[in-house]
Amino acid sequence: MAAGGPVLNVSGLSYQVADRVLLDGVDLRVRAGESAAVTGPSGSGKSTFLGCVLGLIQPSRGSVEVAGTDVVRLRRRALERHRSRHIGVVFQFGELLPELTPVENVALAALLAGAPSGQAYERAERLLGELGVPYNGVPTGQLSGGERQRTAVARALINEPAVLLADEPTGALDAATRNSVAELLFEVPRRWGCALVVVTHDPEIAGRADVRVELKDAAFVPHGSGARS
Template identity: 75%
Template structure:
């Protein structure tokens, strides 16, 4: 993924002013910054949900900023996965069904979708006993969300405050899993977080401040 010269403002407030970011396959980057600094706006631009005034967002060889809606939706489904703070899973479905649904919507044949869903969940330590997702622990739900994001073998995995709703022990477990994803599955990973300890696990940590993205040294929490 390569972000180049991204500019976006709301009313008279500049949130992104010439932002650049490159994360290669197998690498991870964390983006930190105070609430309202534009972190979620940056993710929205990468996903093609927000159209910036200027700039490019290249994912898997295509500039999502200039794609038409239908082509963008196909590209997003095929090449991008997202993990949200609260998982955004369907509680009445089993973990396997939640994960397989994402694959089915991406055009994967049913048998293959369920086979891949079960394999990912087992790899990530989530029980596949047929119980509905709402019976899982918080950590198991986030692991299910990671499996759902990976099921279509994306080039880019985005995580928006993925540990924000978890207790400390579960946060550490999910963080360890998440930052191991680029090595295990060969995708690029971008994590937006308020948690400095989570951010320090990334290969690079950047801070969004004053509408600019600047490098932050690991362990620097000033």
Template identity: 70%
Template sequence: MGEPKLWIRGLTYEVADRVLLDRVELRVDAGESAAVVGPSGSGKSTLLGCALGLVRPRAGSVLVAGTDITGLRQRALERHRSANIGMVFQFGELLPELTPVENVALAALLGGAKAGDAYEWAETLLKELGVPYSTVPTGQLSGGERQRTAFARALVNRPGLLLADEPTGALDARTRDAVAELMFSAPGRWGCALVVVTHDAQVAGLADRCFELIDVGLAQRPSRAEAGHR
């Protein structure tokens, strides 16, 4: 199967003597998608924070591209994250005054790419994702176009792991469906692993595997293939 892009083993996290995650296990390989669902306060965002290295667990390991990020110093963690992880937030977190291509190229430049390469790859990604990259500021785009731009930005450094936190939560139903279809096509198109945290059961149902955070543990639901045979 090769080295997993994300491998969470025995992850335990607690805050103010309250256990949010207890011995959580999750492995996601290249070309595979996983969705994590659960009620508010169940620990979904905490789990994603651990995968990003923003939250330090009390116990367990978080391997991203073969490296346990829980033991990395801050600068090494930032370098590893930039090289291996792309992140999509619910509201995109883009700079509205910049054009789509400037937003995407900026992420590549911060990752160490040369200006020409950064803009060329940004334009290629945006074209593939159906986003206009002219002189229109990103703030003037539709919600769906902004989220597509956010996906392009997350992919521009060719990460092995793509993380998404409620990426369709601020979209209407029609736009949500289009963005979700795009999102779950990413592992097949770019060979990355995808982990999506969502409240939306329809979005979660598009993943190869779906997990639910319940009683501080992670339980796997039936896969798409298994559900299709019922």
């Protein structure tokens, strides 16, 4: 990957199911330290786009380069290694194990990626401290919604990914907590030097991004443009 080039480079990405086209030649490039927001109505293909970036959905054509490697061309084991090393994900409902403590939830992601136990727990505690999450043995299920999402962000960051994906990360939060989590998320590219891609229905959240596109008629339309990209 060339110095200063995009750490996420989606080019000509297309996908269809039967005769329904969900993605039709979409492009998106995000550099380290930058953020992008993808909006669009339910069923427009936003989740399909994320699935392609994660390598979970095989597009009909196009490429998805993450940290210089096209994940579309990787075999399963190589894809799993590349995804674990270079992509972090924050889901709408956190997808954390409620019976584990925040430290255990975050450290688990590092352990699964092959980090030594001591290093995994040390990094987990440091990240949670930086993100303002208590980790004094309380089960994650007893945390507030905002604390759980901050724990999810820590888990996504622990393997120092090149790209952080956030799928409706504030959709299950109240207004005050939503703003707090959004502020944290959009600080991530600057503080941790990764690219951030947020998929959201919320125009206020999307408005925080450096780049904003709407998925409309299977294409990415730049925010404020009525024309097909």
